[in-house]
Amino acid sequence: MSTETIFFIGFLAFNALMLALDLGIFNKKDHAVSFREAAVMSLIWVSCSLAFYAFLTIKGELIHGITNFEQLQEAVVAHKHNIQLIAGDFAASLEVYRKNLALEYISGYLVEYALSVDNIFVMVMIFTAFGVDKKYYHRVLFWGILGAVIMRFVFIFLGAALINQFDWILYVFGVFLVYTGFMMYVNRNQEESIDPENHKVVKLASRFFAVHPRYEGNNFFVRIDGKRMVTPLFLVLLVIEFTDVIFAVDSIPAIFAVTRDPYIVFFSNIFAILGLRSMFFLLVNILYKFHYLKVGLSFLLVFIGLKMLAHHYLESWGFTTAHSLYVIIGILVVSVAASLLFPVKNVQVPEGNKEPGNTREDKEV
Structure with a gap:
């Protein structure tokens, strides 16, 4: 078994343990x-x-099992790191x-975390549109994020394979972004x-599953007269995954x-989306204030798209990863600061951000 595989399994095991503690200890009972x-x-x-991040600055080479200068050179070339190694000095390199x-x-973590904020807007709309009780938000997001981890794994390593095989895909990504x-x-x-009734995911799921018309507590499935059916809460989970x-x-x-480096892409991505669930509850009632976000x-x-399109020129001009990080932080800081310094007056608070009483569990979908 390679060093990368061992490290990857250890990373997943750590996060699985954290999620198990979250669900099994801190959230045994459904509550808002x-x-x-x-x-x-x-x-x-x-x-x-x-x-x-601190681990990478101290022992980052352990991810790829680098033990000598030749292996370090191979890793830099394979993952196209924009750095200059110091010939004959393995320690400094x-x-x-x-x-x-x-x-x-x-940098990847900040990009994913920032883009996830936009996802929170949509999650609020989904929960509100489907009339989900607030005490079940955590359960839906927990299982939704587990599904997201699996899908991200497939997307990231498939994307890395395609980029290595067809370098021009980077330009396609750049134009798209x-x-x-x-x-x-x-x-x-x-x-x-x-x-909710006309959502594409709901219509598709209704073709393959028998859908129970009412919520049944925190259950995704229910058996009625011996027939197994999915509840509206399961449909909400599918919409979140989509x-x-x-x-x-x-x-x-x-x-x-x-x-x-697909491993760095994956690690930064997963840490960001695992933190998305807690960030949802942290920002749900104040998110509307960041109107310039x-x-x-x-x-x-x-x-980021322009950086992809011009990456060869930027590298030749000495534009490094640190410069990208400064630009990313600068954009986020300015957008948040502008929102706080220039608040919108008479803003209408989105329905999902209000603090009403819980919705009725017998609401039909």
Whole structure:
């Protein structure tokens, strides 16, 4: 078994343990997650992410089992790291590699985390449109994120294989990201809505499953008169999963603009989406205040797309991973600061961000 495989299995085992503790200890009973709980869980996930960043700066070579200068050269060439090794000095070259690997990871993490905020807007609309009781949000998001981890694994390593085989795909990704960022800016003020009865996922699921018309507590499945049926809560889970697939089409190519190492792409991606669930509960009631964030995300996608299209020129001009990180942080800081400094007056709070009483569990879908 290769070093990469061992490290990969260990990474998944650690995160599986964290999720098991979250579901089995901290959330044994269904309840509406409080701001304090969300803050604690967000702090834990962010701390784990930063701890992994620190690990990469100290022992990043362990991911690929690098033990000598030749292996280090092979890794740099294979994953097209934009660094210069110091001939004859393995220790110094390893230090350069570690720092660059850590910067690629934290840049990818910030990109995915930022783009995930837009996903939260959609999640709020989904829960509101389907009339999901707040105490079941955590259960749906938990299983939704497990599905997202599996799908991201497939997308990332398939994408890495395609890029290695066909380098021109990077330009396709670049054009797509520029277009997506431009359309996000154009449609930034457009009202979005979800029709539960006519949603494509609901219609497709109804062809293959018998759908029970009412919620049955936190159950995804129910047996009625001996017949196994899916509940509306299961349909909500499917819609959440479908939404993540749509967002992955943007976010995964975006991270490949930061690093071509599929393991770093995966690690940064997974840490970000695992933290998304706690971030959802942390931001759900204040997200509407960051009205310039979507503008910032649109500029972020355009920047990343242009970086993909011009990566050969940028590398020759000395544009490094650190420079990309500075631009990413700058865009996010400016968009958040602008939202706080120039608040929109008389803004209508989205329905999902209000604090009404719980919705009725017998609501039909």
